[in-house]
Amino acid sequence: MSRLLHTSDWHLGHTLYGHSREEDFDAVLAEIVAIAQESQPDLIVHSGDLFxxxxxxxxxxxxxMRALTELAAVAPTVVVAGNHDSPTYFEFFDLVSGPSRGRGLFFVGQLRPAHDGGVLTFDACGGEQRIRLAALPFVHPNRFWPRSSASGTSYADYAEAMRGLQAELVEALHKGYDPDRDILLFTAHVFVTGTKRSPSERAVDEAFETPPGDLPVVSYAALGHNHRPQPVQGLKFPARYAGSPLPMDFGEADDSKSVVIVDADPGRPVRVLPRRLSSGRRLANFTGTLDELKAAAAQYDGTFLKPVITGEEPDVLLSQKIAEIVPHAILVKPTPAREAAADAVLDCDPGDEPDLPDSFRAYLAREGLSSAAAESTVTAFIHLLNELDDETPPPAPAEEMLRTALEDTWTETS
Structure with missing residues (x-):
């Protein structure tokens, strides 16, 4: 029986409202390595957003690199780039730590043809079985922007293009397929329609999600992008988000974080076993009075605590009062509860914060733009937002002047 360990969305470097999380990352990465050493997988897949x-x-x-090297000492380890990752960095990692160096690490920083790293093959079970993995890193919608279009990529452009990319990989995946020996896997950094987003995730326009039915049929699809661990519903094969190993924000405080272990035999349904992660400081929300916080103070020791205090007027000493009650908690944005005005009216579910594109669309409608003009403008706006994800920002004028000076140096002659 072959075994896969699936992890994702480490987001190394993430801070919580300015508070370092290095201690938490070190703890949870050590836990992931320990799970790999104990479970002894044949392949380890990281499905994107390493950083x-x-x-x-x-x-x-x-x-x-320390954590990945420790994982690669257990089994070949494949890392695909997410939307937060730099393809150029991944190219460098592959150069210094990739298969040419014999370390068992494989970095897929950008879309590759099947013959050039888009499909990877690994022996398993002492060579009796073979794992074939199709790898699809994050693909920016701008890749499919028709040059003839002034409004950016449309949903139809994106969906059709993504189907084409996946079809090419899956076609190569099946070449030479031996049903008695091979296990077919797919990994991608994509948002799948209908899955539950986490509040900490960067806004993505729904037009650029992937419908569940577009995922290729394989033994298991290892997905990244969504921080909330969850299966993709409605499929005849298992596809799952491993999720982030640490909660990225207080909206994930109650999430059960995990890695995923997948056991597979050729021609048989796989067994999917999420393994819960428990390392790292807990994120906790509290709403109540100072007296209620005092009664429950012990349970917040060692946590990141976001307290909302009721029955208190705004007071510059409030943070100090809270800190005295829970001295061993890291306080994040302590605030007094605010009573809503009697005539306040909400026109949406207070638990649903609208995405920026939706807010902009509503603004344009209030300004009297027609539906067609508004949609065209919102599409262009999303295009500009997505440009922020590009790895190379436009150079500043001073930077350009310095570069020009360095490229055109002169020496004084006597």
Missing amino acids: HSSRPTGRDLIRA
Whole structure:
């Protein structure tokens, strides 16, 4: 029986309202490595967003490579790039730590043809079985932007193009397929329609999600992008988000974080076993009076605590009062509860914060734009938002002047 370990969305470098989480990352990565050493998988897959920024710090680069090297000592480890990752960094990682260096690490930073790393093959069970993995890193919608269009990529453009990319990979996946020996897997960094988003995730326009039915039929699809661990519903084969190993925000405080272990035999349904992660400081919400917080103070020791205090007027000393009650908690945005005005009216579910594109669409409608004009404008707006994800920002004028000076140096002659 072959075994896969699926992890995702580490987001190394993420901070919580300015508070470092290095201690938590070190703890949870050690736990993931320990699970790998105990479970002895034949293959380990990381489905994207290794880092929180496309410009990770040196400490986070060391943290990532140390953990990945420890995982690769257990089994071949494949990492695909997410929307937060830099394809150029991944190319560098592959150069210094990839298969050419014999370390068992495989970095897929950008879409590759099947013959050039888009489909990877690994022996399992001492060579009796073979795992074939099709890898699809994050693909930016701008990749499919028709040059003839002034309004950016449409949903039809994106959906059709993504289907085409996946079809090419899956066609290659099936070439030479031996049903008595091979196990087919797929990994991608995509949002699948109908899955539950986490509040900490970067806004993505729904037009650029992937319908569940577009996922290729394989033994298991290892997905990344969604921070909330969950299966994709309505499919005849298992596809699952491993989720982030740490809660990224207080909206994930009650999430059960995990990695996923998948046991598979050729021609048989796989067995999917989420393994819960318990490392890292807990995120906790509290709403109540100071007296109620005092009564429950012990349970918030060692947590990141976001307290909302009722029955108190705004007071510069409120944070100090809370800190005295829970001295061993890290306080995040302590605030007094605010009573809603009697004439306040909400025209939406208070638990649903609208995405930025939806807010902009509503604004344009209030300004009297026609539906067609508004949609065209919103599409262009989303295009500009997505540009923020590009790894190379436009150079500043001063930077350009310095670069020009360095490229056109002169020496003084006597």
